[in-house]
Amino acid sequence: MNGSRHLMPARDPAERIKNFEEVALGYTRDIAREEAARCLNCKNAPCMKGCPVGVRIPEFIAKVKADDLDAAAEILHADNNLPAICGRVCPQEKQCEGLCVRAKAGGAIAIGALERFVADFALSKKADASGAAQNSYKIKNDAQNDANVDFSGKKIKVAAIGSGPASLSCAADLARRGVQVTVYEALHKAGGVLVYGIPEFRLPKDIVFKEIEGLKALGVNMVTNVVVGKTLFIDELLEEYDAVFIGSGAGLPMFLGVEGENLCGVYSANEYLTRVNLMGAYKEGAVTPVLRGGKVVVVGAGNVAMDSARTARRLGAEVRLVYRRSRAEMPAREEEILHAEEEGVIFDLLVNPVKILGDENGFVRGLKLIKMRLGEPDASGRRSPVPIEDSEYDIEADEVIVALGTTPNPLIKNSMPSLEVGRKGVISVDGEGRTSIPRLYAGGDAATGAATVILAMGAGKRAAKAILEDLKVR
Ligand code: FAD
Ligand code: SF4
Ligand code: SF4
Secondary structure, three states, X not given: OOOOOOOOOEOOHHHHOOOOOOOEOOOOHHHHHHHHHOOOOOOOOHHHHHOOOOOOHHHHHHHHHOOOHHHHHHHHHHHOOOHHHHHHHOOOOOOOHHXXXXXXXXXXXXXXXXXXXXXXXXXXXXXXXXXXXXXXXXHHOOOOOOOOEEOOOOEOXXXXXXXXXXXXXXXXXXXXXXXXXXXXXXXXOOOOHHHHOOOOOOOOXXXXXXXXXXHHHOOXXXXXXXXXXXXXXXXXXXXXXXXXXXXXXXXXXXXXXXXXXXXXXXXEHHHHHHHHHHOOOOOOOOOOOOOOOXXXXXXXXXXXHXXXXXXXXXXXXXXXXXXXXXXXHOOOOHHHHHHHHHOOOEEXXXXXXXXXXXXXXXXXXXXXXXXXXXXXXXXXXXXXXXXXXXXXXXXXXXXXEEOOXXXXXXXXXXXXXXXXXOHHHOEOOOOOOEOOOOOEEEOOHHHHOOOOHHHHHHHHHHHHHHHHHHOOEO
16 A cells, blocks of 8 residues: 655764754655655544644645645645644654554654645745745635724734744734734743754754744734743733733753752753753854763753753763663653664663762762662553662763753742642643633643643644634634
């Protein structure tokens, strides 16, 4: 039945660790057509049930098969505001591709790779002087884009806090209905984790900026360098705007809680990646301090740990990743683990740091690790790590990057005490993103804890729908 899934072409590991250029090269037009021809165009489209934003997968793939890329782009953009990004970073194997009926017949259709191919085609075609990118597709698909009034004829204004995928997706859906949206971002560049977290070699920033330019062309107003809860308050926003969406993410890092974590040279993964991605520490002549070369130890085994380890490799370091469980329990995507291995990251499994060691000047010089064994499964279903008595040993390190997860920053909650939050400070919302406060909505990592781009986008879309319904936008 139409052969096996076409692999994504990738750059050679020995070459790619020398720079930050994108690792995955993308399909050619011929490969894309061949891969699209594998799709069975299933009537009930099980794959679509795995897509939080409801991309009409069989329809856009059928257009790729027919080599009608304009039509494919139009279908794609109708439901997905950031397809060039999702095609690159969605955990497709757990989402759409996880439900594809061809999984057992040559492999699931490479929906993500096809999405990336079509979105890149649209971006390259529309990257003209206006910078309007792919928006002609979006606007064409939206008959109501000039409806910006409620039933009483009043103009609708909405503010979004944070400029990650949750806010961008919410803002785009509102703007397409003619609502006047202003996004307030704490950092100096818009994009959230897409810009400051996910490294250039997985998601080129140029792609993110082009997608954001597309949203601006829809009329979304981006205001950077504003920390809501410090210089501007939610109360004030609720006075000025008809509704406010909180998409402030989960940027507060968790630490090990061991002695030595305050030594110079210990970073949270967020800080390390922000220095490199947002402040350009990887570029020649950059003024942002970050170690080049040396011995780097990354603690953790999720996607963020893999991104940190692969970034340090590109900065010339010998990189060890230490994890307290075994490879089978690593939370990172298999593809990320394989890429890290190919790039020479050393995995030290079943060990846990008990202390970070410093020198007489307060800089990191190593870690004290303890060996672990796997015990009974814990609440997460994974076998829990148990320390092996008297098994401590020391390793050298010039830099330690802690990648143990993140929670929402308490700033928003602290500045708005009446806002209900749940465990680990995640904002409590109903299924449509309504918070405990009227006209205040939330979604994405701020309301779920650290999750994924596509789940954040799905939440942003649901909140946009709820805002339109609650404000009775015509
Ligand atoms: P964010 O993207 O975190 O954006 C929130 C924004 O709000 C930030 O720009 C922040 O500066 C701003 N903000 C915070 N507080 C305030 C305030 N008080 N005032 C104004 N602005 C504020 N997911 C995937 O699907 N695939 C991946 O491959 C992947 N890789 C990842 C790699 C890394 C290194 C990290 C850290 C995460 C990764 N994720 C990945 C997770 C994904 O990026 C997040 O789930 C997603 O970005 C959440 O979107 P969001 O809009 O909720 O928040
Ligand atoms: Fe799949 Fe993500 Fe595209 Fe949806 S947006 S179809 S989940 S790759
Ligand atoms: Fe195509 Fe797979 Fe979706 Fe069927 S389930 S329509 S084969 S992508």
